[in-house]
Amino acid sequence: AQSVTQLGSHVSVSEGALVLLRCNYSSSVPPYLFWYVQYPNQGLQLLLKYTTGATLVKGINGFEAEFKKSETSFHLTKPSAHMSDAAEYFCAVRKTTGTASKLTFGTGTRLQVTL
Amino acid sequence: NAGVMQNPRHLVRRRGQEARLRCSPMKGHSHVYWYRQLPEEGLKFMVYLQKENIIDESGMPKERFSAEFPKEGPSILRIQQVVRGDSAAYFCASSLFGDKGETQYFGPGTRLLVL
Numbered sequence: 001a002q003s004v005t006q007l008g009s010h011v012s013v014s015e016g017a018l019v020l021l022r023c024n025y026s027s028s029v030p031p032y033l034f035w036y037v038q039y040p041n042q043g044l045q046l047l048l049k050y051t052t053g054a055t056l057v058k059g060i061n062g063f064e065a066e067f068k069k070s071e072t073s074f075h076l077t078k079p080s081a082h083m084s085d086a087a088e089y090f091c092a093v094r095k096t097t098g099t100a101s102k103l104t105f106g107t108g109t110r111l112q113v114t115l
Numbered sequence: 116n117a118g119v120m121q122n123p124r125h126l127v128r129r130r131g132q133e134a135r136l137r138c139s140p141m142k143g144h145s146h147v148y149w150y151r152q153l154p155e156e157g158l159k160f161m162v163y164l165q166k167e168n169i170i171d172e173s174g175m176p177k178e179r180f181s182a183e184f185p186k187e188g189p190s191i192l193r194i195q196q197v198v199r200g201d202s203a204a205y206f207c208a209s210s211l212f213g214d215k216g217e218t219q220y221f222g223p224g225t226r227l228l229v230l
Contacts, residue, residue: 101170103148
């Protein structure tokens, strides 16, 4: 069975500082990997995803993530935080084989951006 | 192109009543997924449907919950005889092909409160 671990349920950074949100997965076969953002009382919006190809993936709003197979990680980064980045971020995985197409989510990391 | 639509956005029910949640996928999408988000938790997969077929219902509680996606009209998640533990946000997502690397687009959710 797959699982996703997001270290740190709450992360606080200053505006302009580096954002690093951690995601590790457990899977017998490397899965497809996704990062979603959720603003208060809204649905989830895809930030970026890794399926195949280049392991460094660039997404919307200046975010990027790197798939590291040896570390089973897919950490999300942004060089300079903005106040509008305050939201909850979810890492998710999906199996690459078989018929199941569901996403398995981590428990989320709430990002706070301070002045 | 309208995104995934869900209604109602908020639903209040008393214990023992029925809750019906509706999801209209993005135009042209024939794959629908339902997820539940309990307070302070990540999203948990419930069911995956294609037009007129349930593909994967491994996340659905065995009793009181059912889902359908008819040939015409929205997908419906039905909860009979609701209990307080059913209070959660229910999200619907849709995709075009159901491929594993494909993006699932999420609706704004229905927030169910059971009194």
